[in-house]
Amino acid sequence: MSYNPYHYPVIHQMPPYPANMVNYPIPRTYPAVDPKIFEGSVKSFHQLMAQASMLLNRLGNVxxxxxxxxxxxxxxxxxxxxxxKSIGLRVPVATKFNPTDVHFILTTPPTPYNPINCCTLTVGLKWSQ
Structure with a gap:
């Protein structure tokens, strides 16, 4: 038999467990629920929404x-x-635009208590066909 580079031998694999083994669910343990971080995120998001409202009010000026x-x-x-920036928002805002729409991405600033921003609010507006 000669060498054929396009021939791959078939490997018969055994199932990962014996066929007669019953598959029982594995019990999992989860940490206790602590809503403090979530509550802080909700509070921060309310602030983002207030800042977005301020942004929209200014954008309403023709x-x-x-x-x-x-x-x-x-x-x-x-x-x-x-x-x-001249609007005076208290949160960082990134602006991305193209010929048909604009996106304002508002994020919560890091604080000493939470060095990672928790929330992002994206306001997408259409401004052309």
Whole structure:
């Protein structure tokens, strides 16, 4: 028999457990429920929603929106960021835009008690066809 590089031998594998073995569920233990972190996240998210409301109120100003859209259309990310910063929001906001829509990503800032931000709120708005 000659060597064939395209021939792969068939390997017969045994099942991972004997066929007569019954599959019983494995009991699992979970840590006690502690809602403190979740409660903090809910509180922080309420603050994000208040900040998003402030953002939307400012975006409702036609002159501000026209200037923001114009800067975005010209690809001036720094100017868009500066305008959003001028609103005076107390949370970090990242702005991403394309020809049809804009997204504002609001995140909770880290605190001494929680060095990792817990929550993110994305506001997506359509501004063109």
């Amino acid at each position: 002159a501000f929106s026209r200037k923001l859209m114009s800067a975005a259309q010209q690809g001036k990310q720094a100017e868009v960021d500066k305008m959003i």
